[in-house]
Amino acid sequence: MLGLMPVQLRPFGATAALAEVGDPATALALATWARASGVAALEVVPAAETVLFDGVTDLPALAAALRSWSPSDARPDGDLVEVPVTYDGPDLASVAQAWGTDVAGVVRRHTSVEYVASFCGFAPGFAYLAGLPAELAVPRLDSPRPRVPAGSVGLAGPWCGVYPSASPGGWRLLGRTDAPLWDPDRERPALLAPGTRVRFVRA
Amino acid sequence: MSLHVLAAGPLTLVQDRGRPGLAHLGVPRAGALDAPAAALANRLVGNDADAAVLEVVLGGLELYAEAACWVAATGAPAPLEIDGSARGHGRAERLAAGATLRLGRPPTGVRTYLAVAGGIAVDPVLGSRSTDTLAWVGPPPVRPGVRLPLGRPHAVPRPLDTPPAYRPGPLRVTPGPRADWFASDALDLLCGSTYVVEADSNRVGLRLDGPAVTRIRSGELPSEGMVLGAVQVPPSGRPVVFLADHPPTGGYPVLAVVHPEDLWRCAQLRPGERVRFSPAPPPDPAAAAAARR
Numbered sequence: 001m002l003g004l005m006p007v008q009l010r011p012f013g014a015t016a017a018l019a020e021v022g023d024p025a026t027a028l029a030l031a032t033w034a035r036a037s038g039v040a041a042l043e044v045v046p047a048a049e050t051v052l053f054d055g056v057t058d059l060p061a062l063a064a065a066l067r068s069w070s071p072s073d074a075r076p077d078g079d080l081v082e083v084p085v086t087y088d089g090p091d092l093a094s095v096a097q098a099w100g101t102d103v104a105g106v107v108r109r110h111t112s113v114e115y116v117a118s119f120c121g122f123a124p125g126f127a128y129l130a131g132l133p134a135e136l137a138v139p140r141l142d143s144p145r146p147r148v149p150a151g152s153v154g155l156a157g158p159w160c161g162v163y164p165s166a167s168p169g170g171w172r173l174l175g176r177t178d179a180p181l182w183d184p185d186r187e188r189p190a191l192l193a194p195g196t197r198v199r200f201v202r203a
Numbered sequence: 204m205s206l207h208v209l210a211a212g213p214l215t216l217v218q219d220r221g222r223p224g225l226a227h228l229g230v231p232r233a234g235a236l237d238a239p240a241a242a243l244a245n246r247l248v249g250n251d252a253d254a255a256v257l258e259v260v261l262g263g264l265e266l267y268a269e270a271a272c273w274v275a276a277t278g279a280p281a282p283l284e285i286d287g288s289a290r291g292h293g294r295a296e297r298l299a300a301g302a303t304l305r306l307g308r309p310p311t312g313v314r315t316y317l318a319v320a321g322g323i324a325v326d327p328v329l330g331s332r333s334t335d336t337l338a339w340v341g342p343p344p345v346r347p348g349v350r351l352p353l354g355r356p357h358a359v360p361r362p363l364d365t366p367p368a369y370r371p372g373p374l375r376v377t378p379g380p381r382a383d384w385f386a387s388d389a390l391d392l393l394c395g396s397t398y399v400v401e402a403d404s405n406r407v408g409l410r411l412d413g414p415a416v417t418r419i420r421s422g423e424l425p426s427e428g429m430v431l432g433a434v435q436v437p438p439s440g441r442p443v444v445f446l447a448d449h450p451p452t453g454g455y456p457v458l459a460v461v462h463p464e465d466l467w468r469c470a471q472l473r474p475g476e477r478v479r480f481s482p483a484p485p486p487d488p489a490a491a492a493a494a495r496r
Binding site (some may be wrong): 010011012013014016017042043044045046048049050051052054055099121122123125156184189193194 | 431
């Protein structure tokens with residue numbers, strides 16, 4: 001451990017360190033702050049409870065820079081993106097049962113939350129969207145589907161996510177969107193980059 | 204000016220130095236797996252360090268040149284033939300207009316790098332011409348029938364360059380960030396055992412069979428960022444060394460990290476070959492950063 005609270009810095013090879021902060025909102029806040037303040041790292045990668053700083057030539061300087069950060073700086077203020085969804089997913093009924101409501105109730109709750117893209121992983125442009133209340137967490141499918149179509153909107157644990165491309169997947173699918181989630185030719189290739197605020201609306 | 208691909212062997216990819224800086228969007232860095240070999244090939248034909256080369260797995264590549272150009276093959280010593288006559292490995296060779304180049308199966312190693320003066324000039328994706336094989340970001344794999352465009356050569360070949368000295372012995376490792384997920388002797392076990400390269404090793408990771416490393420914490424590690432060379436230990440206890448196309452985040456604990464200067468050897472280890480690890484002091488960060496370039 002190189003740092004003091006609130007950030008525990010774990011060395012990760014010669015040119016990287018993992019900052020442990022304990023939850024996705026704080027990880028996003030730290031990553032956003034680090035990018036904005038020009039921390040010298042090739043990669044700043046927020047995740048569920050950590051931020052990876054990779055490609056760092058001066059790890060003690062990184063540790064010193066992180067000491068000037070405090071979690072009270074945490075305010076997601078990224079762009080707000082509206083994602084239109086056709087709610088016809090195969091798992092609507094099972095989610096409705098888990099939430100103790102009907103399909104209309106699932107759509108109402110899903111569209112009433114403002115989500116924040118906490119971090120990307122799994123595939124380019126696949127964002128883990130935080131915002132659902134903890135009591136609405138649903139388990140992954142027992143066995144993943146061999147192919148989930150691109151644009152599928154799903155839930156797993158406390159997260160909501162949208163598949164940017166077709167892939168195998170175990171998330172519970174509520175519907176689908178035509179929103180262009182990933183386009184490497186765009187200046188911002190990922191529609192839902194970390195920090196982006198997201199609202200789902202009925203298509 | 205372009206090269207016509209007549210045959211592409213088991214797997215031929217365009218690679219440059221990769222696209223670092225996009226891990227937060229879920230994009231692997233990709234790039235030549237044996238980076239020093241790719242860099243040497245580029246220097247031999249007078250290219251910039253950023254020029255794209257061909258990464259050829261176990262030979263089988265055949266190219267037809269419509270115009271004359273300089274080429275150099277490095278890495279795994281695949282026999283190089285131009286119009287049927289043997290040419291040298293690790294040196295600039297002239298490919299005449301209308302000539303055919305062939306790379307045979309290398310007796311050792313896995314990946315041969317073929318640089319062409321001017322560089323392979325396929326369209327870059329997100330700033331790089333590298334093909335990432337995890338998410339397939341970048342140009343498609345090289346297939347028979349395609350034409351590979353070439354850039355304009357702007358320097359003369361440098362035929363007298365030499366590869367870095369081979370450093371035999373174990374892969375050096377430093378402790379990883381999750382050593383506390385393992386028994387206290389886990390790193391000693393890793394470094395005291397012999398592992399065997401598994402057949403499903405690829406650009407994502409070097410998969411190893413051998414004594415299982417024991418975890419003392421069960422359950423899932425919340426997904427966290429991963430680095431090149433991370434030695435991840437899935438529940439099977441069999442370590443995986445993450446290489447250039449590794450997922451940017453992962454949920455298995457990392458016991459150790461391979462020294463940056465030893466990573467290229469992971470690109471050239473064949474299934475069935477033996478691997479050992481040895482503990483090393485943390486490398487100098489500036490030197491390590493230079494080794495990544």
